[in-house]
Structures are given as C-alpha cells and as structure tokens.
Amino acid sequence: MGRLFAVEIVYRGIFQKTLAKNISRGIVLAAHAEGKPGISFGRYGDSPERNGIPAKNFAIVGTDDVTLEEGMAKYEPTEVDISIAVDDTLCKGVESWAWYGLQPINRLLKPGGALIVTSREQPDALIAMCHRKEYPYRLAIVKGTPSFSGLWVYKDDHTDVRILGAVAKLLPDLVGLEAVQKVILAEWRDPLKATSAARAYERTTTTTVRPDQGNPEKPYQFELPKWWEMREGIAIPCIRPGQPMQDMDNHKTGGFRPERNPTFKKFTTRTMRPVVNFDTCIKCTLCWLQCPDSCFDVTPDGLYDANMEACCGCGVCEAVCPVTDCVTMVNEVAFHDNASQWEMWKKDKDAYQTWLNGKIEHRPERSHGFRYRGQYEEQTPEMLEIAREG
Amino acid sequence: MAQAVAHRAEETEKTALITGSEAIAVACKLADVDVITAYPIRPYDTVMQYVAKLVANGEFDCEYIVAESEHSQFEIVKHASAVGARVFSGSSGVGWMYAFEALTVTPALRIPMVVMVGNRALDDPGAFGVEHNDALAVRDLGWQLVWVDSAQEALDTALIAYRVAEDRRVFLPCAISCDGAFLTHSQGLVKIPSQDKVDAFLPPYQRGDLLLHPDNPITIAPQANEDWLMEIRRQTAAGMERSTAVIREAYAEFEQIFGRKYGNPFFEEYATEDADVVLVGMGTLSTPVKVAIRQMRREGKKVGFVRVRWFRPFAAEELARTLGRFSAVGVIDRDFSLGSPHLGGVLATEVRAAMYLATSQPPVLGFICGLGGREVTVPDVRKMSDIIREAAEGHPQPPTQWIGLRE
Structure with a gap:
C-alpha cells in the first residue's frame, strides 16, 4: 500500500x-x-x-x-x-x-x-x-x-x-x-x-x-446513551429552571442562575466575549432580556454576569447596553478561562478595573461578520499588507 | 377529556344495519375519542359524515375538525395525541398519499393514532374503487396495518386497535383498511356492544413520560443526526416487535369480554383442515373466495383459504408454518408492486419472503386481481384455484398472473 x-x-x-x-x-x-x-x-x-x-x-x-x-x-x-x-x-x-x-x-x-x-x-x-x-x-x-x-x-x-x-x-x-x-x-x-x-x-x-x-x-465529554436507555418517542427532558445564586461575602442567596445544558455548552462558537463594568451598570436588564442564549446570571446584588460557559459571543448585549463602555466585546484570545467576572469584581474592585481596562484595549481587533457593517472591508487592506510583508 | 354525552342510556347490546364506515364511527363513539380530523375523499368520507352526524345529533362529544388538507388532518391528530388526546382520522387513495409526510413522522414519535383507510386505487386514472396500494405504501414506516372483511369486524378491530396502539409497550399508529364499496358502502347487520363492555376492555390513554404537558416538560421531535438516528429506529422497531404479543392479548381479552371469537388474530383460516391447496388474500375478496371454495368442494376439489388480517406486524413464522402444510399456495393481490420480484404484488412478495426460512416450501403463485374496484368473481377464484392445483400436481406455472383482465 x-x-x-x-x-x-x-x-x-x-x-x-x-x-x-x-x-x-x-x-x-x-x-x-x-x-x-x-x-x-x-x-x-x-x-x-x-x-x-x-x-x-x-x-x-x-x-x-x-x-x-x-x-x-x-x-x-x-x-x-x-x-x-x-x-x-x-x-x-x-x-x-x-x-x-x-x-x-x-x-x-x-x-x-x-x-x-x-x-x-x-x-x-x-x-x-x-x-x-x-x-x-x-x-x-x-x-x-x-x-x-x-x-x-x-x-x-x-x-x-x-x-x-x-x-x-x-x-x-x-x-x-x-x-x-x-x-x-x-x-x-x-x-x-x-x-x-x-x-x-x-x-x-x-x-x-x-x-x-x-x-x-x-475537555468535557460524556457517553452517548444506548438505545434502550433513551426516552422513547424522540422526547428529551427539558433543562430544569434555575436557582438563586449565593453571595460569597454574606452567603445570602438571591438573583437567578438558569440551569443550562451540561453536555452541549456551545461556548466554542465564541470569538469575542463581553466584559462588564459592574461599577457603571445601571441594572436596566436589557442585556439579560436580549441575550439569545440566556447567558446572563442575575447576581444577588442585582447585577448581570455573562456566564462564559453559555455565552456564544454574539455581541447583542454590547449593542443594547445604554451605558458607554459598560459592556464591551473583547477578542476571545485575550482570555484563558471561563471564570465569573462578577466574582472577580466582588473580590477586588480596583484590581478588576485594571484587568477590565487591559482587556478593553483588545476591543477593535476582530469581526465575525456582523459587528458592524463594513468592518471587514476596513480590515482587508491591512490583511493584504500582511500577505505582502509577512 | 371529552365525555360521551348520551351513551349511558344504552347499556345493552343492540343490532344495527350499518356500513363498515359507520361501524368505525360507532367504534370511535364507544372509545370516547377526543379529537377527530376529517377531509373528504371517497370512500373514507363516509366515516367523517357519520361522525359528523353523531356529533350533530348530540350523541358523541369530541373535537371534530375539518382540516384544509389531508396533511393537516394527520398533523393535527398527531399533536393532539402528543398532549394526551385519543384521536381518530382517516383517508383514502391519493388523499392518504398527500398526508404522507405526516404519516412518516408519526411512528417515531410513538403516536398511537388510529385511522381508517378506505382503500381506493391511486390516481391516475382517478378510479375510486378498491386497491390496497394506498395503505400498503406505509408498510415500512412503523404503522400497524390490519385488513377487515365485514362491518362487524371493522367495529371490533377499531376497539382492538385502540387497545393495541395505546399500550405503552407499543405506542405505534394503526391503520384499519376497509375495502372501498364492498365494505365502506355496504350495510350489514352489526352487533353494537354496550358501553360498559367497551369501558372494561379499553383503558384510558396514558401517555406517561411522553406526555407533552407543562407538568412534564419535554421537547419532542428535535432534529438529530447520525449519532442518534439508529438508536431511535431501534426503539421504534422494538415497539413493533412487542406489538405481536399485545395483539394476541387484546384478542384474547376481547373474546372474554364481548364473547365474539376471532381465533388467530393474524389470519383467518377457512376450509383449510383437509385442503390440498390454498388461496391467500386480504379484505372483502373473502366472500367470492369462500363461495367458490364451497362450490369446488362439492366437486371434490379440496381448496382452502387464508385471509391475512394483520399485515404489520406480519406473522411470518406462523403463516409460513401454516402455508407449508399445503402442496401449493396462490396469493391474490388487490395491489401491485411494479418491477418487484416476479413482477407481482406486495402480499405475494411478503409471503414468499416469509416462506424462505420455512422447512416446507410449496410453490407460491401470485395473482393480480380485482384492481380499481373490479370484482373478484367466483369464476376468477375457480380459475386461480385450477392454476395452483396444476402447480401442485407438478406442472410449473408462471409466478405472477393477471386474472380478470380483458385479453
């Protein structure tokens, strides 16, 4: 052969x-x-x-x-x-x-x-x-x-x-x-x-x-069920409703975290992720309301934390947020985990601001086709330049 | 769930002169069906007319929906069944074909829909006489298929069909085939059982963990690809496999409660005990066949008849064992399967396949007869019997012959 x-x-x-x-x-x-x-x-x-x-x-x-x-x-x-x-x-x-x-x-x-x-x-x-x-x-x-x-x-x-x-x-x-x-x-x-x-x-x-x-x-993985283990009639049990979250400072519960599919997370679809400035958030609910993937957890203090296991990075939250630079889409390569931004912010608000500003610098780097009309055309000359010059 | 309005008034059995279609409509009332959809096409439309009359007279309380097409007709009852309603629908010929997409999705979703197919030739040429190709078109899809030959059997089989289809071990749709004209439009004397007996025989429809209801939040019919599909098919196949035993149970209990005997649920044997050769067929051609057999027996020709009732599930081993007793078998197909092995009919092809593993394998001849509502006559039956007797005596015959054709 x-x-x-x-x-x-x-x-x-x-x-x-x-x-x-x-x-x-x-x-x-x-x-x-x-x-x-x-x-x-x-x-x-x-x-x-x-x-x-x-x-x-x-x-x-x-x-x-x-x-x-x-x-x-x-x-x-x-x-x-x-x-x-x-x-x-x-x-x-x-x-x-x-x-x-x-x-x-x-x-x-x-x-x-x-x-x-x-x-x-x-x-x-x-x-x-x-x-x-x-x-x-x-x-x-x-x-x-x-x-x-x-x-x-x-x-x-x-x-x-x-x-x-x-x-x-x-x-x-x-x-x-x-x-x-x-x-x-x-x-x-x-x-x-x-x-x-x-x-x-x-x-x-x-x-x-x-x-x-x-x-x-x-990487997370699981076994597909055998034919006799599956529910008949092509029926799939729903994802159950979620639960309140716990505030790690006072251990009080409040807010709401929706239950999510544990075996089909979809976050690898993401090329950009939203970073949230919790200090300027006015709690208007628009990001939470408009997110097509229900990825926002409502925190016990009434803020909205984009859950990175569920976020596909579509950018709708950034588009609907009425506050300047409160929600900002940042190139996904700038991150190395799916950790909660809200928890980071709760732990150390000054350190969070420094982190946030560092990430926002990555903002204009990429497009996935619908960030805004014409963005890709703007980038093309640069890409041709790279092709020529390396 | 719908309540039968006036049925408590009549607790005793009575006899009525009704057609096979009316008998099915009466069965729907006795089974307290919740949702019925209709769209007119001859000969099935006789059922919808009679159901409409029962509803209009206040004798039967159900949701009666006249859809805008056969496709919607079957989609509506599919969804109603998913939310726990007992349903009934039906069609004929190309109407049934127009619903085909809805018919294909029903078995995998485990919808125990019961329907009546008023067998009708497929267009063209727009004939409305009987041919079995309409109902047979779904034979590979997970539908249970049964043929009846009298109005009484139509009523009884409809009750049995609900019991079998809605058994949690099965949960598959069932189509009852009634020959156009000979059964759908002919009135016969039918014993209508009392409501008490029907209630004792037919438990309520329980969809259990497959019920589409806010208290049981599920998604049904999602899109799934190659890593799920085989498992889903295997589940549906398991339902069909279990159906055979459930049918036997249902007939046994039917006999116990109603006192009417059908013997072997899967096929009826007539004059087979000492027969040399047998004819095999489905539906109302049983009448001329039985009459011809009686004539021939007077002449000393030992011919028998096997009438297949349940085509799906197909009782292959049992039928092969029975047919193996005779020296030749002739299968009368009121259908055709153009280009099939030996250019024959669907039933003949299935019978031959069933015989392949049998220890005794008499010659199986196929006859295409009675298409498009043409009568299967007594002389036709005698001719077919002569041909199989020839084969039994060692004179080879063509595997498929058209009988009653102008030639």
Whole structure:
C-alpha cells in the first residue's frame, strides 16, 4: 500500500465556509497535479450555515487509487497529518453542531503532525490555548486575522493560497510549491496569488509543542446513551429552571442562575466575549432580556454576569447596553478561562478595573461578520499588507 | 377529556344495519375519542359524515375538525395525541398519499393514532374503487396495518386497535383498511356492544413520560443526526416487535369480554383442515373466495383459504408454518408492486419472503386481481384455484398472473 495523507481545515460557519472549501480543493487539485488522487469534502453532520459554529473540511490524498480507497473506507478520518485552524480562537477547542463534547483542536494530529493557525498572536499565546497532547507536534502560524476570503462580496485577502504555501512547506510529500502555484493559476488565474503562496512557503516556520505545554484541562465529554436507555418517542427532558445564586461575602442567596445544558455548552462558537463594568451598570436588564442564549446570571446584588460557559459571543448585549463602555466585546484570545467576572469584581474592585481596562484595549481587533457593517472591508487592506510583508 | 354525552342510556347490546364506515364511527363513539380530523375523499368520507352526524345529533362529544388538507388532518391528530388526546382520522387513495409526510413522522414519535383507510386505487386514472396500494405504501414506516372483511369486524378491530396502539409497550399508529364499496358502502347487520363492555376492555390513554404537558416538560421531535438516528429506529422497531404479543392479548381479552371469537388474530383460516391447496388474500375478496371454495368442494376439489388480517406486524413464522402444510399456495393481490420480484404484488412478495426460512416450501403463485374496484368473481377464484392445483400436481406455472383482465 502507498501513503495516505489527511488534512483537516477547521473553520467557523458561515463566513469561512468558502475559504475552507477553497483550501481543501486546492490541496487535492495540487496533489492531483502531481499524479496523486484525492477527495475533498465538508463534514456532512456540521451545520456550516450557522454563524460562528465550528465546522470542518477534509482533504484526503493517496499516492494511488487503492490507497485512497483504503483511507476513505473510514469516511471521517481518525487522524490527520495537518490540522488547519483559520480562526485562532478555535485553538480553545471546538464543539460543532454534530459533535457532543469539547474536542481539542489538535485531537486528530498524528505524532509530529502540524497545526497551522492564522493568527496575529505569538506561538506561546496559541500554545496556551490548545489542549495538551500526549506527544509532540508542530505549530505554524500564518500571520493574519480571521479571513472570510472567497465569500460573497468579501475581498480576497489571499489567506487561501498562503495556507496552501504553508502546507507545501510542512508536508512536501503531499504537495510541492510548484504544483500549488500551477493549481492557483489554473483556478484563480491570478499570478499575484501564486506569489503570495510562494511568500508564505518561504516564511513558514514551525515551533515544536511539547507534551507538557498547553492547556492542562481535560475537555468535557460524556457517553452517548444506548438505545434502550433513551426516552422513547424522540422526547428529551427539558433543562430544569434555575436557582438563586449565593453571595460569597454574606452567603445570602438571591438573583437567578438558569440551569443550562451540561453536555452541549456551545461556548466554542465564541470569538469575542463581553466584559462588564459592574461599577457603571445601571441594572436596566436589557442585556439579560436580549441575550439569545440566556447567558446572563442575575447576581444577588442585582447585577448581570455573562456566564462564559453559555455565552456564544454574539455581541447583542454590547449593542443594547445604554451605558458607554459598560459592556464591551473583547477578542476571545485575550482570555484563558471561563471564570465569573462578577466574582472577580466582588473580590477586588480596583484590581478588576485594571484587568477590565487591559482587556478593553483588545476591543477593535476582530469581526465575525456582523459587528458592524463594513468592518471587514476596513480590515482587508491591512490583511493584504500582511500577505505582502509577512 | 371529552365525555360521551348520551351513551349511558344504552347499556345493552343492540343490532344495527350499518356500513363498515359507520361501524368505525360507532367504534370511535364507544372509545370516547377526543379529537377527530376529517377531509373528504371517497370512500373514507363516509366515516367523517357519520361522525359528523353523531356529533350533530348530540350523541358523541369530541373535537371534530375539518382540516384544509389531508396533511393537516394527520398533523393535527398527531399533536393532539402528543398532549394526551385519543384521536381518530382517516383517508383514502391519493388523499392518504398527500398526508404522507405526516404519516412518516408519526411512528417515531410513538403516536398511537388510529385511522381508517378506505382503500381506493391511486390516481391516475382517478378510479375510486378498491386497491390496497394506498395503505400498503406505509408498510415500512412503523404503522400497524390490519385488513377487515365485514362491518362487524371493522367495529371490533377499531376497539382492538385502540387497545393495541395505546399500550405503552407499543405506542405505534394503526391503520384499519376497509375495502372501498364492498365494505365502506355496504350495510350489514352489526352487533353494537354496550358501553360498559367497551369501558372494561379499553383503558384510558396514558401517555406517561411522553406526555407533552407543562407538568412534564419535554421537547419532542428535535432534529438529530447520525449519532442518534439508529438508536431511535431501534426503539421504534422494538415497539413493533412487542406489538405481536399485545395483539394476541387484546384478542384474547376481547373474546372474554364481548364473547365474539376471532381465533388467530393474524389470519383467518377457512376450509383449510383437509385442503390440498390454498388461496391467500386480504379484505372483502373473502366472500367470492369462500363461495367458490364451497362450490369446488362439492366437486371434490379440496381448496382452502387464508385471509391475512394483520399485515404489520406480519406473522411470518406462523403463516409460513401454516402455508407449508399445503402442496401449493396462490396469493391474490388487490395491489401491485411494479418491477418487484416476479413482477407481482406486495402480499405475494411478503409471503414468499416469509416462506424462505420455512422447512416446507410449496410453490407460491401470485395473482393480480380485482384492481380499481373490479370484482373478484367466483369464476376468477375457480380459475386461480385450477392454476395452483396444476402447480401442485407438478406442472410449473408462471409466478405472477393477471386474472380478470380483458385479453
């Protein structure tokens, strides 16, 4: 049997769907240009039309048809040579529409495999977000912000071809740069994109991630029930109503924390999170009322604490808050846990203000498509500049 | 829950001259059905007319909803059943087909809906005579399917159907098939049981932990993908597996309470004891078949008849064991399955599949007969009997033949 290659592209629906497909197709077409057969597909159980939901594309290539067929006998690969995350917040793990439980971004990587991330962060920041792996793997960063390249009217920022260039560098047995460039010219008819691929190829370097590096948390998981354990009639017991919260200072109870689904948390959909200035909050209830995920806990002192196990990061709370800078959306990469902001504020209000101001500085860094109209277009020149200059 | 308004006045059994459709409507009243939906199509519409009359006369208190289409008709009762109402509905031919999406979602949600299918040919050419393809179309979906051949059996089977469908071990819908014209539009003398007896036989519908109610907060029918679907199907299959024993129990108790004997619930045997060959069929073709058999017996031809009642669940082993006693079997299909094995009918194909594991395997011949309401005549039956006798004597016959066709 020959050699089998598998690459997964992890992306966020819906804005990165075309980008992921283009990368996946580019790998298979480039391999084909070198005489290797391959298959490109989006995971069918995903729901890539939903905003922010993590989803996957796979490119499977064999050195010959029989090897490819051997690989495709298991439709969704159990291990990959390269994982590509086209949004760095995916490094915290993914919980897609079809998955149940939190999956580390590096879960499918083979020993010595490579994780490619588009990010403006340094390797250490990304490594801290990724769950620990029992064996070493390589990390490569393609510098850039999350791209919507290829989608509708969004400007082409060359992210697709830069990643293809990085793949050629990291796994030359799969595709060489020459084949990548040939396919880029045939598919996009743009010599500048072929140049971008070559630049990415030259610039790509890797950092080895050791087993003692990364997030030590065990991702939450659970067993699916057996058929005779499930309630019949496709009936699911509801999530029970919540309970009052406890104030850790005086141990009085008050407020309300809704009960939440323990096995489908959805917070990996989040690319930004709200930070709340409890000192300026006027308790108007609008954030709590408008949150589509009921993520706000009502604290015993009548404040609203965005619960980070439940928040999808949509930004509605920031949009409806009538107080300037009371609720601010901040890039998710600026955080390393899902701890309660209200508890932090209760413990030390001055320290909280310092922390809050530090986080708010990250504010303008990203978009997930609907933060405000035109934001992505504003960012595109910068992204093209990165593509040129590295 | 709805209360039957005037039924206490009549505690004793009485005899009425009514059609199969009216018999089903009477059964709905006796079962104190809560929600009934209707949409007219011949021949099923006779049921909705009679239910409407019972309601209008103040004899029967139920929510009677005339929907805007068959699809809504079955959706409405599905939801009513989910919140704990005993429901009834029905249709015919292409009306039943128009409801198909609603029919497919019902078994997996474990909705014990009882319906009447007034069997009618599928369009085109818009014939309204009997053909069994309408009801048979749901045979793979988790519906229990039963065929009856008299108004009395229609009434009794409707009561049995509620008892079986609403048994917590089953919780699957049940369609009672009545041949258009021969049963839906023919009045016969029917013994209408007393309300006391029906109440003793039919316990209230209890949906338990599947009840959609604020006191039992659940979500039903969420979207689920490949990591749940097989388990859900297996659960539905388990309900159908358990149905066989529940049907037996129900018939045994029916006999005890009402004193009417149906023998084997799954199929009726007629003159089979000493028969050499048998015919197999469903529904009202039993009348010409029985008459022809009596004629032939006078001539010394030992022909018997097996009338299949329950098509789902299909009593495969029992039927195969019975049919294995004879030297040839002829299956009369009042339906067709175009392009099927041996280009035959649905029942013949199922009987052959059931026979595959049997130790004794006489030849099984298929006949397509009586489509679109054409009568299955006594000479037709004699002809089919002659053909299977030929096969029994070792003269091979074509696996499928059309009988009563102009050719």
